[in-house]
Amino acid sequence: MDFTLSRQHEMLRDMVREFAEKEASPQVLEIEEKAEFPHHLTKRMAELGLVGIFVPKAYGGGEMDHLARLISLEELSRVYSALGLILEGTQGAMYALLNEGTEEQRRKYLPPLCRAEKLSCFAVTEPSGGSDLAAMQSLATAQDDYYVLNGRKVFISLSAVADYLLVVTRSPNNYDAFLMERGTPGLEAERRENFLAERCLPVGEIVMTDCRVPKANLVGKEGSGLRTAMACVTVIVRAGLAAISLGLARGAYEGALKFAKERILYGKPIAELQAIQFKLADMEVAIDAARHLTYHAGWLIDQGKSSRELTTPIAKAKLFATDVATRVSLAGTQILGGYGLALEHNMINRLNEALAMVPGGGTSDILRVIIGREIIR
Ligand SMILES: Cc1cc2nc3c(=O)[nH]c(=O)nc-3n(C[C@H](O)[C@H](O)[C@H](O)COP(=O)(O)OP(=O)(O)OC[C@H]3O[C@@H](n4cnc5c(N)ncnc54)[C@H](O)[C@@H]3O)c2cc1C
Numbered sequence: 001m002d003f004t005l006s007r008q009h010e011m012l013r014d015m016v017r018e019f020a021e022k023e024a025s026p027q028v029l030e031i032e033e034k035a036e037f038p039h040h041l042t043k044r045m046a047e048l049g050l051v052g053i054f055v056p057k058a059y060g061g062g063e064m065d066h067l068a069r070l071i072s073l074e075e076l077s078r079v080y081s082a083l084g085l086i087l088e089g090t091q092g093a094m095y096a097l098l099n100e101g102t103e104e105q106r107r108k109y110l111p112p113l114c115r116a117e118k119l120s121c122f123a124v125t126e127p128s129g130g131s132d133l134a135a136m137q138s139l140a141t142a143q144d145d146y147y148v149l150n151g152r153k154v155f156i157s158l159s160a161v162a163d164y165l166l167v168v169t170r171s172p173n174n175y176d177a178f179l180m181e182r183g184t185p186g187l188e189a190e191r192r193e194n195f196l197a198e199r200c201l202p203v204g205e206i207v208m209t210d211c212r213v214p215k216a217n218l219v220g221k222e223g224s225g226l227r228t229a230m231a232c233v234t235v236i237v238r239a240g241l242a243a244i245s246l247g248l249a250r251g252a253y254e255g256a257l258k259f260a261k262e263r264i265l266y267g268k269p270i271a272e273l274q275a276i277q278f279k280l281a282d283m284e285v286a287i288d289a290a291r292h293l294t295y296h297a298g299w300l301i302d303q304g305k306s307s308r309e310l311t312t313p314i315a316k317a318k319l320f321a322t323d324v325a326t327r328v329s330l331a332g333t334q335i336l337g338g339y340g341l342a343l344e345h346n347m348i349n350r351l352n353e354a355l356a357m358v359p360g361g362g363t364s365d366i367l368r369v370i371i372g373r374e375i376i377r
Pocket residue numbers: 089121122123124125126127128129130131132154155156157158203356359360361362363364365366369
């Protein structure tokens with residue numbers, strides 16, 4: 001068993017860390033306050049090869065593995081989790097196109113997505129409940145050489161900025177996945193939620209009213225939409241959110257440690273108080289454990305394990321890492337005392353960000369349902 005990262009992974013980590021610290025970090029508070037999508041940072045992430053990191057070079061990607069993707073998400077999110085969420089948000093449709101799309105779809109859509117000239121979103125959740133995907137109501141009806149799509153999606157990351165929307169709908173007999181282009185008549189994707197965290201990231205609604213989508217834009221075989229969606233949810237969304245949560249937790253921990261070493265009470269740094277050391281110790285152990293589960297998930301994906309084999313280990317990684325991000329950022333706010341509530345100390349916003357990691361790709365209890373089923377199988 002070898003736990004060391006390859007030279008390539010280490011170089012990637014250092015490169016992403018430098019970008020996050022030097023270029024992104026000074027802008028975080030302003031971006032968050034303005035709640036405007038950071039197109040310029042997204043383009044920079046594309047220039048660094050991070051958007052299409054797992055996509056083969058033939059389609060404009062970086063042709064690295066999934067562990068590399070998770071390392072990049074972790075490093076970005078250590079500074080600003082919204083950057084990780086932007087990548088994870090656009091990568092879902094890219095993964096579906098790569099694995100289920102036709103050669104024509106891959107050649108047309110993947111290169112501009114890798115360059116971040118275009119952005120995509122991955123739309124599954126409906127008002128009928130993200131936990132109960134089979135209850136979705138959006139419907140695709142075949143007509144001549146196109147499908148007519150009607151329905152509504154909610155809580156979709158990047159909905160208001162995506163040029164390509166991967167939408168999963170019900171069809172008369174099953175579920176299908178389609179790539180819709182912004183500008184399709186009948187498509188509305190402007191309304192966004194007023195969330196407390198990652199405010200630069202539009203998470204919103206997609207309404208489809210008699211949208212005509214060419215049959216050539218069906219992604220995967222007819223009837224395979226739910227399978228395509230679940231593969232994206234597992235490999236891209238859940239594993240991605242585990243890595244983003246891990247990075248977020250590290251950022252909170254490092255901020256709390258720095259504060260504890262600088263804050264003087266009773267004539268010495270509070271880091272010397274054992275109660276503070278206990279908190280720091282728990283934070284560090286939790287982060288190490290979350291990293292092991294998350295990197296193991298990436299390693300399993302890169303071993304080519306089947307969707308079924310990946311489901312439980314990735315569910316464990318996401319369940320644990322999101323919980324760690326919440327616990328660590330809460331402990332961070334406590335260590336900072338009153339400063340923990342001040343936005344400029346970048347701690348209370350991390351707690352809000354950590355809470356936002358929990359529902360995406362399946363709530364913690366849904367992940368427990370998955371793990372529990374496997375335990376008693
Ligand atoms: C920031 C953010 C970004 C998102 N991005 C996307 C995106 O890009 N694309 C997309 O498709 N979706 C996205 N989502 C939606 C997300 O996947 C759903 O919020 C999630 O699946 C939960 O669905 P719901 O909100 O409808 O809650 P519900 O499904 O209504 O669940 C409500 C409660 O019931 C509990 N529950 C449900 N079933 C069970 C059960 N069997 N046993 C025990 N408890 C249960 C849940 O745990 C939860 O506590 C995003 C959500 C957020 C918050």
